[in-house]
Amino acid sequence: MVSAPHTAVPLWGEPVPDHRDRIVADGSDRVAWFRARSRGVTASDAARLGSRRAIAALARDKTSGSGFRGNAYTEHGRRREPEIAAWAGRVYDMTPSGALFHAVGNPLHLATPDGLRERDGRVELCEIKTTSSGWSTIPRSYLRQVWWQQYVLGAERTLVVWEQHRDFVPIHREPTCQWVDRDDAQIRALVGLADELLDALRS
Numbered sequence: 171m172v173s174a175p176h177t178a179v180p181l182w183g184e185p186v187p188d189h190r191d192r193i194v195a196d197g198s199d200r201v202a203w204f205r206a207r208s209r210g211v212t213a214s215d216a217a218r219l220g221s222r223r224a225i226a227a228l229a230r231d232k233t234s235g236s237g238f239r240g241n242a243y244t245e246h247g248r249r250r251e252p253e254i255a256a257w258a259g260r261v262y263d264m265t266p267s268g269a270l271f272h273a274v275g276n277p278l279h280l281a282t283p284d285g286l287r288e289r290d291g292r293v294e295l296c297e298i299k300t301t302s303s304g305w306s307t308i309p310r311s312y313l314r315q316v317w318w319q320q321y322v323l324g325a326e327r328t329l330v331v332w333e334q335h336r337d338f339v340p341i342h343r344e345p346t347c348q349w350v351d352r353d354d355a356q357i358r359a360l361v362g363l364a365d366e367l368l369d370a371l372r373s
Contacts, residue, residue, distance in 0.1 A: 186324035189271055189293055194280060197268020203282075206270055208232065210278035211364040216318035217311040219363040229370040246338045247300040254298045254345050255285055258331050262347075263287050264296040273322040278368055279361070281322035285329075293325045299332040308332075308348065314360060316350050321357040 195202040215232070218224050258264040264285035273279035285296030297316055308316075308330055316328045333345040 186274055189286075189323050192271050192274070193269045194272050194277070195270045197270070197282065203268075203270055207280060207282075210272070210280040211367055213281045213283075213315045213318045213322070215367065216360050216364065217315040219314060219360055219367070220311070222363065222366065225363065225367050225370055228367055232367075232371060242338070243300075243302070246335065250300050250333060250335075250340070251284065251298050254300075254331055254333055255296075257345060258285055258296050258298070258329065258347075262296070262329055264329065271322055274324065279318075279322055279364060281319040283319050283323060283325075283328075286323070286325075293323050295319055295323060295325045295328040297328055297330050299330065301332055301334050302336070304334055305332065305346075308350065313350065314356070317353055317356045318360055318364075320352045321361065325352065327351045 195206045197203055215228060218228050252266075255264070255266045259266065264287050266285050267283055270280055270282045273281075283295040284298040287294050287296075295316075297312070297319065299312060312330065316330060319325065320328060328350045329347055330350055331345050331347040334341050
């Protein structure tokens with residue numbers, strides 16, 4: 171089998187077509203949104219791409235389905251996300267987003283950030299999480315998700331916002347947040363693994 175050519179990754183600072191011209195599906199149309207996601211590599215997929223060893227398992231899950239339909243933790247996250255997004259909007263002027271975007275030059279590299287804002291022509295993103303454990307650092311899988319979204323949207327940085335809970339009750343009055351800067355070296359590594367995943371899906 172002939173592999174797909176390596177995807178060119180725009181470096182930060184290079185001209186990037188407007189992200190609004192690269193919307194694949196709107197989150198309000200869940201059928202179209204899920205169908206488009208199934209064909210490409212999403213930020214959720216990138217979170218699992220810690221090494222080449224993950225490619226085979228991820229390809230199987232995307233082809234036949236993982237069987238995971240959610241649990242109490244994912245349901246809690248879905249329930250709390252609008253409230254946390256409202257906080258990010260008030261404090262950081264982040265606008266909630268449900269749109270699925272594709273990367274420049276590759277319509278199968280996809281991402282749906284939880285929120286975004288534009289400052290001086292630059293896009294900044296927001297990613298929202300809930301957790302039952304305290305974080306001393308943002309988990310590596312979530313960082314991969316963030317870097318992938320930055321690549322797809324052409325963003326400089328991402329505000330990661332997380333809310334810790336105990337027995338599904340938030341333990342602080344306000345969520346915690348931290349800015350994560352774009353890392354082009356990490357992005358190149360993820361893009362290479364994503365292209366290998368797409369090759370595996372075609373085989």
